[in-house]
Amino acid sequence: MAAASPQLILPRSGSRTSVRRRVSRLGDRAAFTVVLGCALVSILTTAGIIGVLLFEAVDFFREISPLDFYGGTRWAATFDPPSFGVLPLVAGTFLVAAIAMVVALPVALSAAIYLAEYAAPQVRSVLKPLLEILAGIPTVVYGYFALNTVTPVIRIFLPETNVFNALSAGIVVGIMVIPLISSVSEDAMAAVPRTLREGAYALGATRLEVATRVVFPAALSGILASIILAISRAVGETLAVTIAAGATPRLTLNPLESVQTMSAYIVQISLGDAPFGSIEYRTIFAVGITLFVITFIFNLLSEAVLRRFREAYE
Numbered sequence: 001m002a003a004a005s006p007q008l009i010l011p012r013s014g015s016r017t018s019v020r021r022r023v024s025r026l027g028d029r030a031a032f033t034v035v036l037g038c039a040l041v042s043i044l045t046t047a048g049i050i051g052v053l054l055f056e057a058v059d060f061f062r063e064i065s066p067l068d069f070y071g072g073t074r075w076a077a078t079f080d081p082p083s084f085g086v087l088p089l090v091a092g093t094f095l096v097a098a099i100a101m102v103v104a105l106p107v108a109l110s111a112a113i114y115l116a117e118y119a120a121p122q123v124r125s126v127l128k129p130l131l132e133i134l135a136g137i138p139t140v141v142y143g144y145f146a147l148n149t150v151t152p153v154i155r156i157f158l159p160e161t162n163v164f165n166a167l168s169a170g171i172v173v174g175i176m177v178i179p180l181i182s183s184v185s186e187d188a189m190a191a192v193p194r195t196l197r198e199g200a201y202a203l204g205a206t207r208l209e210v211a212t213r214v215v216f217p218a219a220l221s222g223i224l225a226s227i228i229l230a231i232s233r234a235v236g237e238t239l240a241v242t243i244a245a246g247a248t249p250r251l252t253l254n255p256l257e258s259v260q261t262m263s264a265y266i267v268q269i270s271l272g273d274a275p276f277g278s279i280e281y282r283t284i285f286a287v288g289i290t291l292f293v294i295t296f297i298f299n300l301l302s303e304a305v306l307r308r309f310r311e312a313y314e
Contacts, residue, residue, distance in 0.1 A: 056282050057282070057289045060286045061286065064279070064286075068085065070290075071085065071087070072085015073087050075087075075249035082280070084286075086287060089260060089262045091253070092166065092249065093261040093262050095255065095259060096173060096241055097231055099166060099169075100170045100173035100174035101227070102174070103171050104175070104177045104230060108230075109185060112186040113215075113216070116186045117207065117215060118207070131183070132179045135176070139176065143241070144243060145172060146168040147163075147244050150168040150244075151163060151165065154256075161256040164244065164247075164248070164258040165245065165255065167255035169240065169244035170255065180233060181226045181230045183226075184222060188222025189216070196214055221306050221308070225306050228298055228302040237261075241261050242261075242268075245260065246258030247265075262287050262291045265283075269281065
């Protein structure tokens with residue numbers, strides 16, 4: 001009688017499917033854990049920064065009245081007697097940011113319109129990366145460019161200009177934010193449906209009319225958001241303004257004079273000009289929380305603009 005041949009037991013397809021499902025679930029859980037961890041790190045970091053600023057700022061405002069701080073017109077934190085009126089720092093910050101926007105907006109929006117509506121695809125693929133290179137230049141380079149190149153040129157036409165002045169600082173900050181405005185605005189205009197352009201051309205509109213009266217209004221939410229973000233970027237700029245604008249806290253609207261911004265003052269005190277734990281040292285956190293609130297308001301305004309003017313197309 002012949003011996004029975006051994007049977008080959010094959011795994012059932014159902015078991016293989018269940019194994020794959022378990023592996024897939026484990027992968028999903030691992031990915032969820034990693035993503036959640038990254039989100040928590042960013043949230044906790046932000047909360048930690050706010051907590052440190054608030055903790056030190058509260059100690060500062062226990063000694064200095066918030067009314068004197070936000071209503072005073074003289075800033076001399078390291079002098080004797082000291083004065084803690086932050087308005088000169090706020091005025092210097094917004095003066096530089098305003099000059100930056102005057103410089104950046106015409107150039108950036110014109111570049112965005114050209115890239116979105118006029119440039120050939122091959123030209124756009126070359127010009128847009130070249131324009132965005134400006135965002136990769138270190139800010140300290142912009143500062144010395146302002147001090148050694150921009151200011152001497154300004155003094156040719158306006159000899160009364162100080163060596164350190166708000167005008168040259170605002171010009172280089174404007175150059176710095178050009179890529180931000182132009183890139184975001186060009187993306188917003190490129191997202192406008194082609195059918196809107198074709199309809200305008202069918203009605204006899206020129207390319208300039210299509211760009212300025214059809215595409216630009218349709219992309220207005222993205223353009224306004226880019227402008228607000230650029231203002232926030234200009235308000236928070238540090239190194240270039242520290243080098244070019246000087247360190248003279250002055251309540252003035254004259255761009256030819258030396259001014260000091262909030263971020264520049266923080267850099268000055270952080271270098272060791274005030275003893276650790278002193279009231280002068282705590283001004284870093286009072287000014288820092290003020291700057292944080294200003295930039296946070298600009299970010300909220302950007303979100304509100306996006307929601308208010310967003311256009312939905314099918």
